[in-house]
Amino acid sequence: MSTDTAPPETTTKLRITGRAPARPAPAAAVHSVSAVTLVLLGLVAIGAAIHEPVLIPPLAASAALVHSVPTLPFSQPRSVVVSHLLAAAAGYATLAVAGAGSAAAAVAAGITLALTTLARTPHAPACATAVVIVLQSPSPARFVPLLFGASVVLVLMEFAVSRIRRGAPRYPSYWW
Incomplete structure (x- = not known):
């Protein structure tokens, strides 16, 4: 005879523990907003100079993650650059x-997640890159080099802006 509920000794209660992170100091918040905006404006400027769209929404998400949590694995250069290229292949x-x-x-987003997991290059914004490719069908000969170049520039610019504010975590924790 089967029952629809588990015996009381095997059920677990959902416990919410921990606290939200502390509110950043105003100077840190201004630095974050300024740094991410500077990086994204850099991509816009490069795009204007070469007459190609270089800033795509997934790269804005990448910049925000890299600057907000620069020490986590999904923010490292290897994850940023390789994951966007794997996303392009999947897309x-x-x-x-x-x-x-x-x-x-x-499906392309799911495949991207699988590929980046297997390659040990987790980076959630890459899933959005695959979605952009499938929904917009950009020319691969034009899009992939721009994507690669923009992701490298994003990493290098984040490297530079992470050194502006004293006491801020240095980016990256590792390059490859």
Whole structure:
């Protein structure tokens, strides 16, 4: 005879522990806003100079993560650069097999997560890169070099701005 509820000794209660992080000092908040905005404006300036769109939404998310939590594995240069390239491969492969569409974009994001996990390059914004590719179908010959260059520039600019404020964590924790 089966029951729909587990015996009381095997059930667990959901416990919420811990606290939200402390509010940053005003100077740290201003630095963060300024640094991320500077990095993104740098990508915009490069795009304007070469007459190509260099700033795509996933890179804005990458910049925010890299600056906000610079010591975590998903913020490291290896994860930022490699994950976006794996996302491009997943996006274009999915586009070739399934065509453009919302369902295909969701599959491409899932494939990206699997690839970045296996490659030990976790970086959530890369899933959005795969979605952008499937939904917008940019030319790979144009998009992939721009994506690669922009992700490298983002990492280098974050490296530079992380050294401006004393006491701020230095980026990166490791390069590769």
